[in-house]
Amino acid sequence: MRLVILDNYDLASEWAAKYICNRIIQFKPGQDRYFTLGLPTGLPRNHPESYHSYMWNNFFKHIDIDPNNAHILDGNAADLQAECDAFENKIKEAGGIDLFVGGIGPDGHIAFNEPGSSLVSRTRLKTLAMDTILANAKYFDGDLSKVPTMALTVGVGTVMDAREVMILITGAHKAFALYKAIEEGVNHMWTVSAFQQHPRTIFVCDEDATLELRVKTVKYFKGLMHVHNKLVDPLFSMKDGN
Numbered sequence: 001m002r003l004v005i006l007d008n009y010d011l012a013s014e015w016a017a018k019y020i021c022n023r024i025i026q027f028k029p030g031q032d033r034y035f036t037l038g039l040p041t042g043l044p045r046n047h048p049e050s051y052h053s054y055m056w057n058n059f060f061k062h063i064d065i066d067p068n069n070a071h072i073l074d075g076n077a078a079d080l081q082a083e084c085d086a087f088e089n090k091i092k093e094a095g096g097i098d099l100f101v102g103g104i105g106p107d108g109h110i111a112f113n114e115p116g117s118s119l120v121s122r123t124r125l126k127t128l129a130m131d132t133i134l135a136n137a138k139y140f141d142g143d144l145s146k147v148p149t150m151a152l153t154v155g156v157g158t159v160m161d162a163r164e165v166m167i168l169i170t171g172a173h174k175a176f177a178l179y180k181a182i183e184e185g186v187n188h189m190w191t192v193s194a195f196q197q198h199p200r201t202i203f204v205c206d207e208d209a210t211l212e213l214r215v216k217t218v219k220y221f222k223g224l225m226h227v228h229n230k231l232v233d234p235l236f237s238m239k240d241g242n
Contacts, residue, residue: 018232100162108177108190112153121155179212
C-alpha cells in the first residue's frame with residue numbers, strides 16, 4: 001500500500017492526474033477498457049447533476065475517447081439488476097479493470113458502498129445513507145426532495161478485482177476516514193479499509209487529510225516521496241511513443 005501526501009488539494013490533484021496519465025499511456029487502452037463509478041438513480045442522462053453529465057462535462061469531452069468506450073451505469077434502466085449484471089459482464093469481457101480511481105466520503109464509503117456494505121459485494125442497487133444524501137444536497141440547491149436516495153454502484157468486491165486502485169482523499173473532514181483506512185483494521189463499517197488487503201492500492205491525500213494520523217505514520221510515508229515522485233516524473237507522452 002502506498003500513501004502519497006502532498007501539501008494541498010491542488011498538488012494532490014496534479015500528482016494524481018500525472019499518475020493516471022502515465023498509467024493510461026503505459027496501458028495502451030483500447031475498446032471496452034473504460035469504466036467509471038455509479039450513477040444515482042432517478043435522473044435522466046442529460047440531467048446536469050447526473051453522473052453521466054458530470055463525467056462527460058468534466059472529463060470525457062476533453063480527451064480523445066470513442067463514446068462507445070465509456071461505460072456508465074444507467075440508473076434509468078427498466079431492469080436495474082440486469083443493468084448491474086451486464087456491467088459486471090462488460091468488465092469481464094474487457095479483461096478486467098486495470099486502474100480504478102475513486103474518492104471516499106467522510107464516513108469512509110467508496111463509490112456508493114455505504115457503511116455496513118459487504119466487502120465482497122458486486123455491482124448493485126444501493127440505498128444511500130442520510131449523510132450521503134445531505135452531502136449531495138448542495139448539487140440540488142439544498143433541496144433534499146430532489147436528491148436521489150438510491151444509486152447503482154460498483155461493489156467493494158468489484159473494485160478489489162481491479163489490478164490497481166487509486167483513492168483520493170482530501171480535506172480535514174475526511175481525516176478520520178483516512179485514519180480508519182490506514183491505521184486501523186479492515187471493517188465493513190469503513191468500506192475504504194478493505195483496500196489494505198489489495199496488492200496495489202495507492203492513497204493520494206493532502207496535508208489536511210492526515211490530521212488524524214500518527215506523526216510517525218505521516219513521517220514514514222513522507223520519507224518515501226522521492227520514490228513516489230518517480231511514478232510521475234518523467235511525465236510520459238503519446239507523441240514521444242513512451
